[in-house]
Amino acid sequence: MRGIPPAGGTDSPAHARRSADELLALARGGDGEAFRDLVEPYRRELQVHCYRILGSVQDAEDLLQETLLAAWRGIGGYEERASVRTWLYRIATNRCLNLLRAGARRPHEYAAYQPRIPLPEPSYRREEPSWLEPYPDVLLDEIADRTPGPEARYEVRESISLAFLAALQQLPPRQRAVLVLRDVLEFRAGEVAGMLDTTENAVTSALRRARSALAHELPDSGRESAPLPDSPLERRIMDDFSRAFEAGDVGAIVAMLTDDASLSMPPLPLEYRGPDAIGNFLATIALRAGRRHVMIPTRANGQPAFGCYRRDPGTPILHAHGVFVLTLAGDRIAALTRFVDNSLLAAFGLPRSLRD
Known part of the structure; x- marks a missing residue:
């Protein structure tokens, strides 16, 4: 099957005027441009979702492309029991979990980084390296600008702060995914259960454990808040x-x-x-x-x-x-x-x- 068109291509005026239902029907018929227009509103937020779970910008971009390719190949079997957005999140989340379970993270050329000068004895050592990478705000702005109200935009940034991401990476992969889907993206327990092929009780239990562990990992919540961006x-x-x-x-x-x-x-x-x-x-x-x-x-x-x-x-x-x-x-x-x-x-x- 031919690949899906890349993002940022020439917009089709005809497609731009079509509803999501019309775009879905066209995509099922093999119209790649219609498929691109259907999924484009979710592209950046899906990348950020993969980044939250994986902690790597490059891994997140790779998984985003895999998600969109899998969705394109599977569009004919999409049964509309959930929204297109929920369906895409299901694919993305499970792709991320499969990558983490397999231990198949891309090789990091700096994994064996050794400074030329011996470092002073640290105050604390983790058992494993931290694969967390920084996420450029220029990409985050594409989501924040579409989020209504300053409080919602603030929440977007808080949920991608280094402190939150570093704490999140300490959770087991499934708990990590549940917490992001429930507390950050605010999917309902039933929706998350459907995404992960499990029960609502299992989702609730995983969320409770994840919240407890995250509260232990995060810095003191009483710390004075940061100044506003660009203030x-x-x-x-x-x-x-x-x-x-x-x-x-x-x-x-x-x-x-x-x-x-x-x-x-x-x-x-x-x-x-x-x-x-x-x-x-x-x-x-x-x-x-x-x-x-x-x-x-x-x-x-x-x-x-x-x-x-x-x-x-x-x-x-x-x-x-x-x-x-x-x-x-x-x-x-x-x-x-x-x-x-x-x-x-x-x-x-x-x-x-x-x-x-």
Whole structure:
């Protein structure tokens, strides 16, 4: 069977005027353009759904394409017992679960990442590497802009924050899927049971366990909330952090941290907690004598972020040095997350190198 048309192709005026029922009928008859128009409204939210479950932007995009291909191939058997959106979520969720069960995550070339200089002893070590990757806000905006009201848009961003995603990745895959479907996407228990081929009681039980585990993993809910995106306070914090990091001013960065701040570097399963531990890491590793950086502002997971570039002494070349994401609490920084995989910069529209 021929492949489905790619997203972003030439819109068909005739299709644009057709109802969902008409598009469905045409798609069942083999009209690929009608199928694209039918599923296009759900493309980005399905990718974000896969990202929440898998924690990887690239894996999420791969699974989105698999989902749409499976839907195209199976459109003739779609019985309309659920909406098209619910049907697509069923396919996407089960594809994600199958990938996690098989342990078939794509190989990560940085899995064996070893820093050239021995790192200070961390405050905490996880048993496994963290495969969580940052999600560019430029993609998230496509969903948030369609969500009515500021509260709903805020909830979209909260449900993709790094703290929430990191906690979510600690849950067993099925609990992870149930919690996202019920608490984030607000599908009914019966709908989720149908998606997962199980009972409502099983869904309710999995949700209860997932909520309990998530409450244990998430940071203190009493922490002061972050400033609004692109607010004067957020911009000031970003400017101050960027200025201090580029100058190698460890003391200025430490002064911006909360008392319980943390620094992590996915996929490395280690974490530095508290201003003293973070300051020592910055002074001895990231910002040790002679290391200078340029920080390019961007946004990830609804949070302020930077593409980080390290100066090459004696040349005008700046080399990629990961992606930094800041988690803010009030007017302080509660977490620094540096993603060490330089290939992630491409998702933010940033190059692997710059000229000074």
